[in-house]
Amino acid sequence: MVAKIAVVAGDGIGTEVVAQALKVLRVVLPGVETTDYDLGAARYNRTGEVLPDSVLDELRGHDAILLGAVGDPSVPPGVLERGLLLKLRFDFDQYVNLRPSRLWPGTTSPLAGVKPGEIDLVVVREGTEGLYVGAGGNLHPGTAAEVATEESLNTRHGVERVIRDAFARAAKRPRRKVTLVHKTNVLTHAGGLWARTFNAVKAEFPEIETEYQHVDAAAMFLVSNPQRYDVVVTDNLFGDILTDIAAAVTGGIGLAASGSINPERAFPSMFEPVHGSAPDIAGKGVADPSAAVLSTALLLDHLGHPEAAARVTEAVGAEVATRTPGSALSTDAIGDRLAAAVA
Amino acid sequence: MVAKIAVVAGDGIGTEVVAQALKVLRVVLPGVETTDYDLGAARYNRTGEVLPDSVLDELRGHDAILLGAVGDPSVPPGVLERGLLLKLRFDFDQYVNLRPSRLWPGTTSPLAGVKPGEIDLVVVREGTEGLYVGAGGNLHPGTAAEVATEESLNTRHGVERVIRDAFARAAKRPRRKVTLVHKTNVLTHAGGLWARTFNAVKAEFPEIETEYQHVDAAAMFLVSNPQRYDVVVTDNLFGDILTDIAAAVTGGIGLAASGSINPERAFPSMFEPVHGSAPDIAGKGVADPSAAVLSTALLLDHLGHPEAAARVTEAVGAEVATRTPGSALSTDAIGDRLAAAVA
Ligand SMILES: CC(C)[C@H](C(=O)O)[C@@H](O)C(=O)O
Ligand SMILES: CC(C)[C@H](C(=O)O)[C@@H](O)C(=O)O
Numbered sequence: 033m034v035a036k037i038a039v040v041a042g043d044g045i046g047t048e049v050v051a052q053a054l055k056v057l058r059v060v061l062p063g064v065e066t067t068d069y070d071l072g073a074a075r076y077n078r079t080g081e082v083l084p085d086s087v088l089d090e091l092r093g094h095d096a097i098l099l100g101a102v103g104d105p106s107v108p109p110g111v112l113e114r115g116l117l118l119k120l121r122f123d124f125d126q127y128v129n130l131r132p133s134r135l136w137p138g139t140t141s142p143l144a145g146v147k148p149g150e151i152d153l154v155v156v157r158e159g160t161e162g163l164y165v166g167a168g169g170n171l172h173p174g175t176a177a178e179v180a181t182e183e184s185l186n187t188r189h190g191v192e193r194v195i196r197d198a199f200a201r202a203a204k205r206p207r208r209k210v211t212l213v214h215k216t217n218v219l220t221h222a223g224g225l226w227a228r229t230f231n232a233v234k235a236e237f238p239e240i241e242t243e244y245q246h247v248d249a250a251a252m253f254l255v256s257n258p259q260r261y262d263v264v265v266t267d268n269l270f271g272d273i274l275t276d277i278a279a280a281v282t283g284g285i286g287l288a289a290s291g292s293i294n295p296e297r298a299f300p301s302m303f304e305p306v307h308g309s310a311p312d313i314a315g316k317g318v319a320d321p322s323a324a325v326l327s328t329a330l331l332l333d334h335l336g337h338p339e340a341a342a343r344v345t346e347a348v349g350a351e352v353a354t355r356t357p358g359s360a361l362s363t364d365a366i367g368d369r370l371a372a373a374v375a
Numbered sequence: 376m377v378a379k380i381a382v383v384a385g386d387g388i389g390t391e392v393v394a395q396a397l398k399v400l401r402v403v404l405p406g407v408e409t410t411d412y413d414l415g416a417a418r419y420n421r422t423g424e425v426l427p428d429s430v431l432d433e434l435r436g437h438d439a440i441l442l443g444a445v446g447d448p449s450v451p452p453g454v455l456e457r458g459l460l461l462k463l464r465f466d467f468d469q470y471v472n473l474r475p476s477r478l479w480p481g482t483t484s485p486l487a488g489v490k491p492g493e494i495d496l497v498v499v500r501e502g503t504e505g506l507y508v509g510a511g512g513n514l515h516p517g518t519a520a521e522v523a524t525e526e527s528l529n530t531r532h533g534v535e536r537v538i539r540d541a542f543a544r545a546a547k548r549p550r551r552k553v554t555l556v557h558k559t560n561v562l563t564h565a566g567g568l569w570a571r572t573f574n575a576v577k578a579e580f581p582e583i584e585t586e587y588q589h590v591d592a593a594a595m596f597l598v599s600n601p602q603r604y605d606v607v608v609t610d611n612l613f614g615d616i617l618t619d620i621a622a623a624v625t626g627g628i629g630l631a632a633s634g635s636i637n638p639e640r641a642f643p644s645m646f647e648p649v650h651g652s653a654p655d656i657a658g659k660g661v662a663d664p665s666a667a668v669l670s671t672a673l674l675l676d677h678l679g680h681p682e683a684a685a686r687v688t689e690a691v692g693a694e695v696a697t698r699t700p701g702s703a704l705s706t707d708a709i710g711d712r713l714a715a716a717v718a
Contacts (some may be wrong), residue, residue, distance in 0.1 A: 034683035109560040109570075118561070142599055146485040163527070168564040178531035184506070188521035216453040216613070218461070221511040225523035227452075249617040255598060255623035256485055269558070273616060276591040280598035 033217060035335055038094040038300065042072040044309030045319035046100025050319035053098060053328045056347070058341040059371050060332065067094070069130040071116060073104035082115035088123065091300060096331050100302035100324060104311055105281075114166060121159050123301035126292035127190060127196050129157035129271060131306065133258075133278035136287065138353035143255070143281055147350025151282050153261035154205075156198040157271025159292055162222075164268040184214070186222045186267070191229045197295055198265035199237045209241040209262035210234075213250040213270055226267065247274070254278055279306060287352070289326035293334055303331040312347040317362045322348050325370055338373075347373035377406040378678055381437040381643065385415040387652030388662035388706075389443025395710025396441060397673045399690075402714050403675065403683040410437070412458060416447035416652070418599045425458035431466065434643060441672050442647035443621035445668060447654060457513035458510060459517060460593055464502050465644035469635035471540050471671060472614060474649065476601075476621035479630065480694035486624050487597070493624050497548075499541040500614025502635055504533040505565075527528040531612070534572045540638055542580045542609035542660035552584040553577075557595040558615055562610035569610065578580035590617070597621055622649055628693070632669035646674040660705045665691050667712055684715075 041047040041055065057064055069087060076082055089185050091097060093129050097120070102112050120126070135151040167183035195212075202210045212230045216223030227244065227254050245253065247270045253260060254277045266274060279288035288306035305323030314321055326348055333341035355361075361369070382397065384390040400407055412430060419425055434440060440463070445455050463469070478484050478494040510526035517650065531539055537553075545553045555573045559566030570587065577585050590613045596603060597620040609617060622631035631649035648666030656662060676684035690713050698704075706710070 040535075057595040060510075073637055085460070092717060099554045109566070112412065112561040113560040114563065124639045128639070138486075142486050144483075144485060164561055166563075167561075168527070173567075178528045178568055180565045182527040182529075182591065184511070184525040184527070186523045188519055215615075218507055218612075218615075219511075219525045220453040220457065221513050222517075222525045223452070224513065228517070248615045251616045252619040252623040255620060269561075272558075272591045273594045276595040277598060277620065280595040284599065285595070323391045340391075362381055369470050 033313045034061055034065070036067070036093070037096045037331075038069055038091050038097045039066050040069050040071050040097060040099045042100040042102040042309060043104050044101060044311045044314035045076055045307075046072070046102065046309050048166060048314070048317065049305060049321040049324035049361045050098060050100035052363060052370065053324040054375055055367045055371040056325050056344055057098075057328050060344060060374050061337065071103035073112060074110065076107055077104070082111060084121055091120070092124070093334040094300045095335055096300050097302040098328065098331060099302055101305065101307060101309040103309045109336065116163060118166070119206045120302055121292045124302070125160060125294050126301055127158060127160045127194055128291070128295055128297070129159035129268070130291040130293055130295040131155045131157060131271070131275040131278070133275070133282045133291065136349050136352045138355050139283040139287065141281055141283060143258070146258070146281070152256065152259045153278060154201065154263055155271055155278060156194060156201060156265045157275060158190065158194045158266070158268045159279060160301070161186050162268035165270050166305070168316060184219075184222055186225055188225060188229060191226055193345045194264055195230055195233045198263050199233055199240055203237060205262060208239060208261040209243070211250070211261055211264045212242070212244045213247050213264055213274065214244075214272075215247050215259050215268040216244075217246060229266075235362045251277055267315065279327050285323065286320040287322050287326065288324050289329065289330055291330040301331070301334050303327040303334075317364060318360065319363045321363050322352065340363060345369075345372050376402055377408070379408045379410070379413055380674075381434050381440045382409050382682050383412045383414050383440060383442045383445070385445040385446060385652060386446065386447050387654045387657035389415070389652050390655070391660065391706045392648060392664040392667035393441060393443035395666040395706060398710045398714040399687055399717055400441075402717050403687060404680065411453040415445035416450045416455060419450055419454065420447070422545065425454060426462055431594065434463070435467070436645045438678055439643050440542055440645040441671065442645055443673060444648065444650060444652040446652045457575045459710070461507060461509070463645055464635045467645070468503060468637050469642070469644055470501060470503045470537055471636040471638055472502035472611070472633075473634040473636055474498045474500060474618040475620070475632065476618070476625045477623045478693050481696045481698050482626040482630065484624055484626060486601070489624070494601045496601065496620060496621060497544065498543060498614055498618045499537060499608045500534065500618060501537045501608060501611050502637065504529050505611035507529070521600050525563055527562075527619050529568055531572060532568055533577065538573055538576045538608055541606050542576055542583055543706050544581050545606040546580060548605060550584060552586070554593070554604055554607045555585070555587045556590050556609040556617065557587075557609055558590050558613075559587075560589060564609070573608075593617060594620055596654070597624060618649065628666065629650055629663040630665050630669065630672055634670065634677060636674040644674070644677050644697070646670040660707060661703065662706045664706050666711050686705040686717050687713075
């Protein structure tokens, strides 16, 4: 059996882009077994269910999850995020949230003078700790005396494994550089743990160049000099923000792929475009499926098919390079082109 | 007596830029009384002292504090930040951290096609709560079992007053729009408090347009469409990051001013350029004093001299507009020009 993939197409454009990703996947991985799971805003609105335990158990039996996008303005904030996306990241110990950003030939950066090929970075974002754990509460809610807390929890275990992953990835890249981003001058407790752990792991990788930056400085440099980054490792919340800036300077979330990865493969990893369900353009066949297809390349790489992954990534790059302003192909047509290109 | 200003020139280029700010201040506010305070990395390295209680008491007796920059690589992270900058913000209840960003004529945005005048936003960053309170700790430090925590503390009191301040500022601006930035879909406890409070205050300002954005989306839009923002209100940590992006897209921190303000004037407010002490260029007379001078304009406005503030701001804008690439004036020469311009 080649691979068992759980498919969560989700809401809005999620279903449209996942259909294209699957077209491509079936070409490069013939015999791949896929099972569809109906999860997201539509199911929640229909049944009140977010992620039943029985479904979680079934997902566990797969090699990976391919997710389109979930969400709709009709669902209160947090319900699907906490109940579905973060639940999967945490329950399946997907501690490496991998987000590559490249400025592809054919795309235009909003940054003046930055040329395709110049930006090629990957953010290794921690996925199972920090402020995302959901610890906190509200005292005297709704009164003038209300206090709300959020607690960031960080362990040596959690920090060390993701930093080690970042170094291992950097070792395989030509520039071999890792930037740690945190806010050690203010978040001294968590920052101290991150900085000490970074220094310990760094000693094991003497061939890798390293640097440290505060998150505010990194946010600025991602705009003024994104070329300087190779691998960036950071915590869950900082990674959320920095990867959106990285997506913005490489032309937007239309091409931003991500993987929520358990490197040991003890649990299924999850691959999804960074963009959301985009209800405003859903159903029109105009969504760009490239980010979903690039996420499928990350899936292939994770499952031990690096050549297939490279083929898919190159196909997307080549397709994007043929684009001319004002003549956008449909979602389906792009999928067809990519499927043909990888054949 | 016109005004008593405590001057903390600080380290590196801090002393150089503050000297220019004072030149300008003395012209527009004749008779202003200034007292120098020796605080920062140099004093810490010499004496081990960061902010003695007696100095804190003396500062309390002033109308405002003008700060250059403090810091040096020789000082461990957190010492001056927690012990001096944040201590002043917290002890003097400077809950409005005000950071305007404008793309001045004569400056170039790193963003292609964005023209001077198009970006004109102000971030109202909360200054006394959130993750900056320093709550947290390290359990089993230095061992494989280490746990590090950081706690974000938020009160209705603290959130409401800063949101109210943001609305009041928006009411005086031509576009009259306030954007709340948080991460309500993940930080549901604090995010809930911020969102509910925002909605309550908004009801009092029916003429103000409002919107909400998650911090990751806002970070992206600050790059792809910074023109859309007027007043942005957000928490302490998000504000730290977003204001550096706003500075980056308006040409860097050379022009980024800030005020840490107690609007009730129960305590002195503090005004400082966003840039640091920049040891690499210190002593060369090449630092751009504009951000320090613009911070002085914020000081003037806060102390009830809006015309003087406008004069200083316009002088900086006019000076910047005369700049030509490759022919930079010295720190001192820019200060002289600005002092002459406001005379
Ligand atoms: C939807 C949300 C929970 C999520 C996150 O904050 O991680 C998203 O912004 C992302 O980056 O994948
Ligand atoms: C130096 C540091 C404590 C400070 C902050 O994080 O607030 C700085 O980055 C700023 O933005 O004023």
